[in-house]
Amino acid sequence: MTIAELSLPPNRSDDRHRGADPHPATPAGNLPTLMLFPAGTEIYVQGEKCRNFYQVEFGAVRVHRLSADGRRQILAFHLAGETFGLEPSQTHHFFAEATCATGIRVRRAAPMQDHAAEDLLPMALTGLVRAQEHLLVLGRQNSLERVAAFLLEMSERQGGLSEVELPMSRMDIADYLGLTIETVSRSFSKLRQKGIIRLSSMRSVEFVRPQSLCDMVAG
Amino acid sequence: MTIAELSLPPNRSDDRHRGADPHPATPAGNLPTLMLFPAGTEIYVQGEKCRNFYQVEFGAVRVHRLSADGRRQILAFHLAGETFGLEPSQTHHFFAEATCATGIRVRRAAPMQDHAAEDLLPMALTGLVRAQEHLLVLGRQNSLERVAAFLLEMSERQGGLSEVELPMSRMDIADYLGLTIETVSRSFSKLRQKGIIRLSSMRSVEFVRPQSLCDMVAG
DNA sequence: CGAAAAATTGATGGGCGTCAAGTCAAGTGG
DNA sequence: CCACTTGACTTGACGCCCATCAATTTTTCG
Structure with a gap:
C-alpha cells in the first residue's frame, strides 16, 4: 500500500443530510480506493442507500443498531480480510463504524438485478451462520x-x-x-x-x- | 389437498443411522408429496446431509440446537407458507422438528453448484434478516x-x-x-x-x- | 371421568445491571 | 521531567430481574 493510495472519508459528523451524500464513486476500472476511517467514524448509517460493498484491509468494523432508549446492540464485527455491506433491501438497516483506525476498500455494488455479478450467496450465508452462532450465545x-x-x-x-x-x-x-x-x-x-x-x-x-x-x- | 396426497414420514425415533436414510425422493415431474409430521416429530437432525428444501403447508417448524448440558436454543420458527432447509454446508447444523401437526412439501435440492436453479439468495437473506432482528431481542x-x-x-x-x-x-x-x-x-x-x-x-x-x-x- | 401433560402462580436465591469509586495509560503543557 | 487531565478499564457494593424449585390449576386426551 502506498501513501498516495490513501484517502480519508468525507467528514460526516455534522452531516444532517444522511443518505443523500454517498461516498465518492470508485474510479472506473481501477482498484477500489483504500479509505482510512479513524476510530469511531461512520462508514454508513441506518437509512442510507446501499450503494457499495466494503472490504476491510486492516482494523475492524462494528455493525449495530440503536434503540429508542439508547441501548445499542452490535450485530457483527468485520475483521481484516472480510467483506460486508450486503443488505436485503435498498437501504441500510444498521450503522457501520470503524472500531479503531481502519482501512477499507469500497466497491460500488452491482445493481441488485444481476446477482450473479457479485458472489452474494456466500456472503449472505457467512452472515447467516455467524448470526445463528451468535443467537446461541445470546440466548443461552x-x-x-x-x-x-x-x-x-x-x-x-x-x-x-x-x-x-x-x-x-x-x-x-x-x-x-x-x-x-x-x-x-x-x-x-x-x-x-x-x-x-x-x-x-x-x-x-x-x-x-x-x-x-x-x-x-x-x- | 386430498387424503391420497398425504404421506407420513418414516418413523425415525429409533433410527440409529441418522444421515444415512434420506426422505423418499420427490416423484420426478410431480408436485412434491405433502408429508404429515405429527407434533414433536423430527424433519431433519443435526449432522444429516442436506438433501432437500421444505415448504410448510400448514402447522409450524422449529429449528434448534442442543448444547451439551441440555440447554436448547430455537433459532427460528417456520410458519405456513414459508420455506426452509437452506444451509451453508453440506450437512445440517441444526434440528428441525414440527411444533404441532404440520404438513410439509419436500423438494429435492438442486446440487449446490447451480445456485441459479433455486432462488437461494432471497431465502438466505430472509433468514439473515430474521436472525439479525432476533439478535436485537436476545441482546437487549x-x-x-x-x-x-x-x-x-x-x-x-x-x-x-x-x-x-x-x-x-x-x-x-x-x-x-x-x-x-x-x-x-x-x-x-x-x-x-x-x-x-x-x-x-x-x-x-x-x-x-x-x-x-x-x-x-x-x- | 380420570390420568397425564401443559400452563400458571408463588417463594426464594443468584447473576448481572446499576451506581460509585478507584486504577491505569496516554497525552498535554509548564 | 512531572503535575495534571482525560478517557478507558477495573473493582466493589447493592438491588432487581429472572432462573429455580415447588405447588396448584387448567387443558388435553384416552
Whole structure:
C-alpha cells in the first residue's frame, strides 16, 4: 500500500443530510480506493442507500443498531480480510463504524438485478451462520461463557493462533455480547485469575489453556 | 389437498443411522408429496446431509440446537407458507422438528453448484434478516419486551391481523426467546392483566391494544 | 371421568445491571 | 521531567430481574 493510495472519508459528523451524500464513486476500472476511517467514524448509517460493498484491509468494523432508549446492540464485527455491506433491501438497516483506525476498500455494488455479478450467496450465508452462532450465545450462555465464546470466535477468525488481537473496546465487546462493560471486565478478570488467559496488553489476549475456553462454551 | 396426497414420514425415533436414510425422493415431474409430521416429530437432525428444501403447508417448524448440558436454543420458527432447509454446508447444523401437526412439501435440492436453479439468495437473506432482528431481542430486551416482540413478529408473519395463532408450546416460545417457560407464562399474564392482549384460547392471542405492544419493543 | 401433560402462580436465591469509586495509560503543557 | 487531565478499564457494593424449585390449576386426551 502506498501513501498516495490513501484517502480519508468525507467528514460526516455534522452531516444532517444522511443518505443523500454517498461516498465518492470508485474510479472506473481501477482498484477500489483504500479509505482510512479513524476510530469511531461512520462508514454508513441506518437509512442510507446501499450503494457499495466494503472490504476491510486492516482494523475492524462494528455493525449495530440503536434503540429508542439508547441501548445499542452490535450485530457483527468485520475483521481484516472480510467483506460486508450486503443488505436485503435498498437501504441500510444498521450503522457501520470503524472500531479503531481502519482501512477499507469500497466497491460500488452491482445493481441488485444481476446477482450473479457479485458472489452474494456466500456472503449472505457467512452472515447467516455467524448470526445463528451468535443467537446461541445470546440466548443461552452466561456472561463468562459469552466472553469465552467471543475470544474463541476472534481467535478462529484470525487464524486460530493462541495470541488474539481485540481491535475493539470493552464497550464494543459488551454491546456485542449483550452485557455491560463492567460484566465484561469482570469476566476477563475471572478468566485471568483462573489462569486461562493472559493479557499481554489491553487489546491482546494470550490463550494459556485454550481447552478450558472450549469446555466453557460447551457447544 | 386430498387424503391420497398425504404421506407420513418414516418413523425415525429409533433410527440409529441418522444421515444415512434420506426422505423418499420427490416423484420426478410431480408436485412434491405433502408429508404429515405429527407434533414433536423430527424433519431433519443435526449432522444429516442436506438433501432437500421444505415448504410448510400448514402447522409450524422449529429449528434448534442442543448444547451439551441440555440447554436448547430455537433459532427460528417456520410458519405456513414459508420455506426452509437452506444451509451453508453440506450437512445440517441444526434440528428441525414440527411444533404441532404440520404438513410439509419436500423438494429435492438442486446440487449446490447451480445456485441459479433455486432462488437461494432471497431465502438466505430472509433468514439473515430474521436472525439479525432476533439478535436485537436476545441482546437487549427484557422478558416482557421479548414476549411482546414475539407476538408482533408472529402477527406480522401471519398477515398483521389482530388475532394471532401461536402454533407452538410455551416451552418452544421460551427456548426461542432465551427465557424459561415460567417467565414466558408470567409475561403473558402481565400483558393480559394490563389489558393489552386477550387469550381466546391457549394458543390464540387477540391484540386489544396493539400500540402498547409496539411501544414496548421500542425499535 | 380420570390420568397425564401443559400452563400458571408463588417463594426464594443468584447473576448481572446499576451506581460509585478507584486504577491505569496516554497525552498535554509548564 | 512531572503535575495534571482525560478517557478507558477495573473493582466493589447493592438491588432487581429472572432462573429455580415447588405447588396448584387448567387443558388435553384416552
